[in-house]
Amino acid sequence: MLRVAVPNKGALSEPACAMLREAGYRQRHDRRDLVVLDEANDVEFFFLRPRDIAVYVGEGRLDLGVTGRDLALDSGSPVEEELSLGFGGSTFRYAVPAGRGTSVTGLAGCRLATSYPRLVADDLAARNLSAEVIRLEGAVETAVQLGVAEAVADVVSSGSTLRQHGLVPVGEPICVSEAVLVRRRGLPRPPEESRLVERLRGVVLAQQYVMLDYDCPRDVLEQALKATPGLQAPTVAPLADPGWTGVRAMVRRGEANQVMDEVSTIGARAVLASDIRFCRL
Ligand SMILES: Nc1ncnc2c1ncn2[C@@H]1O[C@H](COP(=O)(O)OP(=O)(O)OP(=O)(O)O)[C@@H](O)[C@H]1O
Ligand SMILES: O=P(O)(O)OC[C@H]1O[C@H](OP(=O)(O)OP(=O)(O)O)[C@H](O)[C@@H]1O
Numbered sequence: 502m503l504r505v506a507v508p509n510k511g512a513l514s515e516p517a518c519a520m521l522r523e524a525g526y527r528q529r530h531d532r533r534d535l536v537v538l539d540e541a542n543d544v545e546f547f548f549l550r551p552r553d554i555a556v557y558v559g560e561g562r563l564d565l566g567v568t569g570r571d572l573a574l575d576s577g578s579p580v581e582e583e584l585s586l587g588f589g590g591s592t593f594r595y596a597v598p599a600g601r602g603t604s605v606t607g608l609a610g611c612r613l614a615t616s617y618p619r620l621v622a623d624d625l626a627a628r629n630l631s632a633e634v635i636r637l638e639g640a641v642e643t644a645v646q647l648g649v650a651e652a653v654a655d656v657v658s659s660g661s662t663l664r665q666h667g668l669v670p671v672g673e674p675i676c677v678s679e680a681v682l683v684r685r686r687g688l689p690r691p692p693e694e695s696r697l698v699e700r701l702r703g704v705v706l707a708q709q710y711v712m713l714d715y716d717c718p719r720d721v722l723e724q725a726l727k728a729t730p731g732l733q734a735p736t737v738a739p740l741a742d743p744g745w746t747g748v749r750a751m752v753r754r755g756e757a758n759q760v761m762d763e764v765s766t767i768g769a770r771a772v773l774a775s776d777i778r779f780c781r782l
């Protein structure tokens with residue numbers, strides 16, 4: 502039986518459960534449940550703190566886990582990323598009080614509060630900078646206000662927590678993070694693991710594309726197909742009116758409106774974009 506870790510709390514918890522549900526797996530209904538057995542798929546899910554997940558997977562106690570890239574790096578566990586999941590996006594950055602400089606080198610010798618001490622120590626070492634790293638559990642932005650540190654390194658998503666505390670980011674992000682599926686580094690891949698990975702890949706890809714359908718005058722079909730080449734090739738089907746054809750192709754979600762403008766300008770009509778829920782490509 503495959504054993505998989507899922508975040509039990511926090512920013513990654515709900516989207517991770519939703520994605521696994523979409524991939525056809527049984528998930529918990531009660532937030533207090535810590536283990537869910539999905540007998541039909543022969544998978545056992547363990548709901549763990551996101552920070553601990555890479556530790557269990559790296560020790561080989563669990564086969565796969567959903568966690569944040571930043572948390573996996575900070576754990577120092579021997580895990581590798583199997584799949585990026587496309588949610589839980591954030592950056593991990595240094596920040597200082599507004600007006601206290603804009604350069605990372607200014608962090609030398611300061612007290613730096615963070616919940617990600619390994620990530621910070623590794624980055625400081627790579628930059629050949631020395632600073633005192635103060636490990637806090639959370640709400641690290643307050644550490645500057647209360648005089649525990651002169652700078653912080655923390656997760657930045659919308660940036661509003663930094664702003665509320667009068668802090669501004671300095672330097673490039675230490676890590677650009679998102680939710681990832683991790684496995685123990687270097688282990689052979691059992692077939693039951695590949696099935697879960699492929700199912701999740703099907704959900705991730707489905708979210709990145711839309712299905713575009715439109716009616717196209719035959720005399721501009723070639724031009725339209727260039728705008729919508731699809732993945733393999735677009736479906737071209739006859740319509741009742743011999744002067745027209747139906748076209749169906751997958752299009753990247755972020756480019757969909759531009760492509761719709763393009764085919765409409767050529768003369769396409771009834772241009773429809775619809776969501777794809779899950780797929781195998
Ligand atoms: N807006 C956000 N706020 C916090 N974390 C986010 C956000 N967006 C994405 N994340 C990611 O979520 C993960 C952190 O999750 P979470 O905040 O639940 O853990 P934690 O900080 O260890 O736990 P807690 O906040 O309960 O002490 C990291 O991978 C982080 O990059
Ligand atoms: O850029 P923003 O959208 O404001 O989000 C970033 C904030 O969210 C996280 O805190 P979380 O809620 O996880 O609390 P924590 O600090 O206790 O971990 C993170 O540590 C920042 O404080």
Ligand SMILES: [Mg+2]
Pocket residue numbers: 511639
């Ligand atoms: Mg947090």
